Amino acid sequence: MSTVLPVQVSGALKPLINVNHEVPALPSCFPPTLEGELAWNGADFVSESTFIYELTGADKNEIRAGLAHFKGLELDGGELGPASFPLPTLAAKFRGLSRDVYDGKGFCVVRGIDPNVYAVEDLTLVYLGIQSHIADQRGRQDKRGNMLVHIVADNSSKERDEHHRHSTKSISFHNEESGDIVSWLTRSTAAAGGKCIIASCYTVYNVLAARRPDLIRVLARSDWPFALPRFKCRPVIFYEDSRFIMNFGRAALLGSAIHPRPARLPCLTSRQIEALDAIETIAQATQLEFQTQAGDMHFINNLAVLHRREGFADGKSATEKRHLVRMRLRDSQRGWKIPQSLKGEWHAAFEEQDAAKVWHLEPMPDAFFPLRKYPN
Incomplete structure (x- = not known):
């Protein structure tokens, strides 16, 4: 596998050539190439x-034994960890x-679990059990404390149909x-489409550093006006x-359509x-796409790999x-140092000890969407 993407990667990237005669330098703290x-x-x-681990028959038996062990402890599912599974x-x-x-490459897939042989409660515990050995910390995903977010198509209302979580686009x-x-568990797949598509942030950086270092400077500035969920300015990239x-x-x-940006x-x-x-x-020109199975x-490394979905x-x-x-996960041993500008989101997800944690085994009953909060 190549470690540095050649600049001549695709004809689709020709528009990225900097037409300016003077090529600005990269920000001082950013390297010329990421290897x-x-x-x-x-x-x-x-x-x-190379990226899918296919469970063997012996593996599946071991997982079933781990599930039986955990259920014998009569613990709450939120308490499941490597020791109890x-x-x-x-x-x-x-x-x-x-x-x-x-x-390593920043992503992997564990394949071989048949959702049809497990009750939904047991399937969820199997997912949590496997996940706990890959990353031992689980994050809250919204202010209500939802730990499991269900991504399903739903056109029962305009709000649902236009939310990316429930859209088919x-x-x-x-x-x-x-x-x-x-991380996500695929409980079932669509009749057509819905491929997982990912791209390397490192590769995106390497192409920009070689062709458009001026855009690296733009992305590294702290004047990007984010609103998630509260308004604040911060960079898009960090090193x-x-x-x-x-x-x-x-x-x-x-x-977006359901979260229009206030003027x-x-x-x-x-x-x-x-x-x-x-x-x-760049991401589309260098992406990896593959069909997901139930x-x-x-x-997927959320710090170094981009992801999207096809319709x-x-x-x-x-x-x-x-x-x-x-x-959303983090491993206490392998976790990267989080930039100061992102620590607020990580703290809310992983470190608020007294915050509520909710585990819906099926899609949230009120179709709760975290609304962005803006200053008055």
């Missing part, structure tokens, strides 16, 4: 076996996957607002502790919009309706 496994191109992965052989393998997510590349790792981090979402910067808030400049478009162009468990169409039967269960 390592995290700097990949989707074309590097000639086989899905023992996996004598698989634990080491899953810790290896954790290393790969944090310090494709969405652009982005990161989640908090969490070192974004500290020898780690490159990207964190943004277009809705938080531009607003009193600052708008993006033309240069900022150009930088966002450049990220999307039972798949995805683990999809559900079928009539329950097994042809796309249903993901998302979690």
